[in-house]
Amino acid sequence: MSEFKLFDSKSKGFKIFFIVSLIIVGLFVLLPLYWIIITALKPAKDAFNVNPSLFPKSITFDNFIQVITDKRILIYLRNSLFVSFVSCFISTALCTYAGYSFSKFRYKGRKSFMMLVMTAQMFPFAVLLLTIYTVMRKFNLLDNYLSLILSFVTFTLPMGTLTLKSYFDEIPDSLIESGSIDGASRMTIMHKIIFPLVVPGVISTAIYGFVWSWNDLLYSLTLVTSAAKRTLAPGLSLTYMGEFQNNWSNMMAASIFVSIPVALIFIFLQRYFIQGITSGSVKG
Known part of the structure; x- marks a missing residue:
């Protein structure tokens, strides 16, 4: 007892x-x-003190000033914003339509095709890189933003589609039937009746896709090699970390600086993000 x-x-x-x-x-x-x-x-x-202290003896903002005034970091930031927003938009749109299709349509091979989409989550991303690199080289897409965008869309699709399918499953079919009786076309029902009801799920998928693209290092370092096209993760690593010397102070300052966009997204959209995850994971 x-x-x-x-x-x-x-x-x-x-x-x-x-x-x-x-x-x-x-x-x-x-x-x-x-x-x-x-x-x-x-x-x-x-x-680089041998005996590091939890409380700094002196404070300086020179590291942040050096990062902000470094044109290379601003170029990396611009590249990351472009790649992340484009891949986020494409993957969210595809996940929304795919999730709706798997949830509300009944056609031959639907379950098999969904399983095929989900298989992308079954393999380590390092293993998939071997195949993706070969494909991109064959189509002359190496050192091109398109190779990164297609890769990020591929990785966002499985989880995003599953999340939105679960969300669409909660919407009763009677709502679609009512729209059809009122004379609304299938596209009108999707875009004006059903999709507005799954905004939290769509936003959570968009955040997932954006953060995935923003934080990637392996694919960005492998598929894009030009300094002018580098995104933040490989750009920071190659700028502040070298074979013989590492600039940890500037590296940490840059890490804080580049975390601001993601932090702002979570601050303003966290309500939709949490609602999208919780609502999409529970069947009514």
């Missing part, structure tokens, strides 16, 4: 266990973020 009481949500033992677990999880999440911030605020010489 005492064992069950120990794990009772109202018991003192459970409260202590919950608080300790929360502190441990918080340290794992917040400590790396804190270390990035203080490293970005340290002078370059302090970042």
Whole structure:
């Protein structure tokens, strides 16, 4: 009886266990973020101190100034924004129509085709890179933004389609039948009746696709080699990290700077993102 009481949500033992677990999880999440911030605020010489300190002795904003005034970083930022927004838009549109098709249409091979789409999630992305690189080279798409966009769309499609299909499954078919009775065409029903009801799911898929494109390093480093076309992840790595010397202070400052777009997206759209995930994962 005492064992069950120990794990009772109202018991003192459970409260202590919950608080300790929360502190441990918080340290794992917040400590790396804190270390990035203080490293970005340290002078370059302090970042290489043999005995690093959790509290910087002096604070400087020179690292941020150097990053913001570096034309290379602004070029990488522009490239990443272009690739991420284009791939996000295309993948979201495809996932929306595919999810609606798999949910509301009945045709031969529907389940097989959906399984084929989902197989992209079954293989390690490093393995898929071998095939994608060969295909892109054959069609002369290497060192081209199109190769990155097509790759990111491919990786967003499985999860995005499954999420939106689950969301469309919650919408009753009677709503579509009512629109047909009123004389609305199939396209009108999709765009003016059904799609407005799944806006949270669409936004969550768009955020997923954008963040995936924004954070990618492996494909961006392999498929695009020109310095003028590099995106942020490979651009930062090749700019501040070398074989003999690493500029950690500027690297951390740049990491904070380039995280701002993603942070703003989550701040303004987190309500739709959470609603899209929770609503799409529960069947009514």
